[in-house]
Amino acid sequence: xxxxxxxxxxxxxxxxxxxxxxxxxxxxxxxxxxxxxxxxxxxxxxxxxxxxxxxxxxxxxxxxxxxxxxxxxxxxxxxxxxxxxxxxxxxxxxxxxxxxxxxxxxxxxxxxxxxxxxxxxxxxxxxxxxxxxxxxxxxxxxxxxxxxxxxxxxxxxxxxxxxxxxxxxxxxxxxxxxxxxxxxxxxxxxxxxxxxxxxxxxxxxxxxxxxxxxxxxxxxxxxxxxxxxxxxxxxxxxxxxxxxxxxxxxxxxxxxxxxxxxxxxxxxxxxxxxxxxxxxxxxxxxxxxxxxxxxxxxxxxxxxxxxxxxxxxxxxxxxxxxxxxxxxxxxxxxxx
Amino acid sequence: xxxxxxxxxxxxxxxxxxxxxxxxxxxxxxxxxxxxxxxxxxxxxxxxxxxxxxxxxxxxxxxxxxxxxxxxxxxxxxxxxxxxxxxxxxxxxxxxxxxxxxxxxxxxxxxxxxxxxxxxxxxxxxxxxxxxxxxxxxxxxxxxxxxxxxxxxxxxxxxxxxxxxxxxxxxxxxxxxxxxxxxxxxxxxxxxxxxxxxxxxxxxxxxxxxxxxxxxxxxxxxxxxxxxxxxxxxxxxxxxxxxxxxxxxxxxxxxxxxxxxxxxxxxxxxx
Numbered sequence: 001x002x003x004x005x006x007x008x009x010x011x012x013x014x015x016x017x018x019x020x021x022x023x024x025x026x027x028x029x030x031x032x033x034x035x036x037x038x039x040x041x042x043x044x045x046x047x048x049x050x051x052x053x054x055x056x057x058x059x060x061x062x063x064x065x066x067x068x069x070x071x072x073x074x075x076x077x078x079x080x081x082x083x084x085x086x087x088x089x090x091x092x093x094x095x096x097x098x099x100x101x102x103x104x105x106x107x108x109x110x111x112x113x114x115x116x117x118x119x120x121x122x123x124x125x126x127x128x129x130x131x132x133x134x135x136x137x138x139x140x141x142x143x144x145x146x147x148x149x150x151x152x153x154x155x156x157x158x159x160x161x162x163x164x165x166x167x168x169x170x171x172x173x174x175x176x177x178x179x180x181x182x183x184x185x186x187x188x189x190x191x192x193x194x195x196x197x198x199x200x201x202x203x204x205x206x207x208x209x210x211x212x213x214x215x216x217x218x219x220x221x222x223x224x225x226x227x228x229x230x231x232x233x234x235x236x237x238x239x240x241x242x243x244x245x246x247x248x249x250x251x252x253x254x255x256x257x258x259x260x261x262x263x264x265x266x267x268x269x270x271x272x273x274x275x276x277x278x279x280x281x282x283x284x285x286x287x288x289x290x291x292x293x294x295x296x297x298x299x300x301x302x303x304x305x306x307x308x309x310x311x312x313x314x315x316x317x318x319x320x321x322x323x324x325x326x327x328x329x330x331x332x333x334x335x336x
Numbered sequence: 337x338x339x340x341x342x343x344x345x346x347x348x349x350x351x352x353x354x355x356x357x358x359x360x361x362x363x364x365x366x367x368x369x370x371x372x373x374x375x376x377x378x379x380x381x382x383x384x385x386x387x388x389x390x391x392x393x394x395x396x397x398x399x400x401x402x403x404x405x406x407x408x409x410x411x412x413x414x415x416x417x418x419x420x421x422x423x424x425x426x427x428x429x430x431x432x433x434x435x436x437x438x439x440x441x442x443x444x445x446x447x448x449x450x451x452x453x454x455x456x457x458x459x460x461x462x463x464x465x466x467x468x469x470x471x472x473x474x475x476x477x478x479x480x481x482x483x484x485x486x487x488x489x490x491x492x493x494x495x496x497x498x499x500x501x502x503x504x505x506x507x508x509x510x511x512x513x514x515x516x517x518x519x520x521x522x523x524x525x526x527x528x529x530x531x532x533x534x535x536x537x538x539x540x541x542x543x544x545x546x547x548x549x550x551x552x553x554x555x556x557x558x559x560x561x562x563x564x565x566x567x568x569x570x571x572x573x574x575x576x577x578x579x580x581x582x583x584x585x586x587x588x589x590x591x592x593x594x595x596x597x598x599x600x601x602x603x604x605x606x607x
Binding site: 060 | 354497498501514518524527567568
């Protein structure tokens with residue numbers, strides 16, 4: 001009994017003197033592990049393990065999930081954006097495609113019924129924006145129906161290469177609502193060379209034509225460029241902005257991002273669940289951590305699309321855990 | 337525009353830095369900015385308050401009493417934690433020691449914390465005197481670790497508990513915070529037991545001199561009291577500082593027993 005009491009005094013002295021979040025090893029000898037656990041719980045610390053008579057304790061107060069998430073700006077809160085991979089097939093075969101989409105890729109469509117349900121459930125659980133992406137969504141001949149259903153609930157963006165606005169698909173585009181909808185068209189460079197190098201000959205000009213068509217039809221157009229590290233210097237970037245200025249694309253509607261080392265890309269930025277702020281992403285195969293890795297098992301959250309609220313909660317919980325862990329790693333990793 | 341209000345605090349734990357950086361960040365969004373200066377002991381901090389180096393001192397109860405005595409009362413308490421209104425001292429013995437009241441300590445050994453700790457030394461001596469125990473009636477074992485920090489580290493109290501467990505003392509006087517940190521007698525009822533608990537008294541407060549402009553003091557207090565336990569970021573700071581839930585206005589009657597103890601024991605106003 002006295003031994004246990006001494007252990008408790010040692011715990012107060014050692015853990016109490018540590019910095020919040022620090023992992024503190026404390027000799028507990030043969031003391032009752034349950035007693036150590038109860039003390040930690042009562043004092044707001046976390047018992048991580050007891051090995052060979054040494055308890056390792058995370059010094060509290062340990063921020064709860066809400067406190068961790070409060071550090072993230074409102075617009076980037078996990079669970080506010082809902083990405084849906086409407087299909088996976090594409091009319092292009094970009095060599096850096098993170099989703100491994102191409103004309104040869106099998107169509108894996110979520111379908112209008114499930115998309116409607118996903119958006120409805122998402123809207124009830126904190127989702128404020130919907131992003132529809134492909135492959136190429138305009139390959140789907142019911143995309144206008146899907147878009148109308150989404151826009152009826154939430155502001156929606158459709159990601160497209162902008163190359164298919166002809167004939168029936170142009171009529172489909174024209175049937176889409178203007179309010180609450182944006183088209184995000186991929187354009188990588190100010191001139192055809194870089195863009196066509198990765199996306200195929202002639203694709204730059206057709207994307208440019210697509211941007212003009214969408215603008216002429218009264219749509220809000222965002223432009224997203226995917227750039228290899230070192231491929232775009234200051235002059236190239238300035239020329240790109242000059243082109244977009246001429247096209248009437250608002251500065252806030254321009255996204256320039258690096259190639260991710262995912263999918264077809266051999267090089268690029270390494271992205272993991274620990275390093276990404278999650279954006280809940282649904283494909284026909286499951287719910288994923290982030291759209292950049294929607295075809296990768298390491299970022300699969302669950303195979304169950306429904307209820308979507310469960311997946312969103314799981315993403316938020318895991319994100320808070322990763323953040324707490326990374327804070328701790330930063331505190332304990334020193335080189336000298 | 338007025339410069340930031342400068343608050344002094346004593347660095348008794350590594351967590352003092354994130355606590356005050358968190359409070360500074362909170363005030364950055366408010367009507368009056370604040371910054372902080374850390375001191376190694378309360379003596380230096382009170383000197384800095386009186387000579388105008390800092391505007392406000394986050395003081396222990398003893399530091400408050402000494403500020404009042406040194407300034408002839410030309411100072412005021414602005415605010416405190418909710419737990420500071422209901423602080424207590426407990427007397428603890430080994431389980432089965434058959435101590436039921438302070439009077440039972442006659443002829444016994446009592447371990448006290450640092451002599452500048454109100455909760456673990458100064459007030460316990462007063463409580464024993466009030467119970468009729470004179471200087472020769474009890475053997476006091478003083479454990480003066482971390483002098484200058486007024487018992488904030490809790491180290492001297494934990495050393496006193498060790499002395500009790502080692503049977504070098506028959507009883508120990510502890511602040512309620514240390515007793516609860518150990519787990520009071522819930523986690524080890526067969527080892528230690530509380531046999532006397534003091535009336536509630538006040539502990540820390542934000543102390544300012546009368547020269548602090550009223551409007552500045554009001555802005556500081558109003559914004560401090562607006563800190564919300566329901567805000568996750570603010571709550572993290574409040575938890576770390578040991579609040580139960582909120583900052584509150586001071587309750588000065590709660591310092592009366594310590595003023596009396598300081599006078600009775602001849603504790604100097606400055607050290």
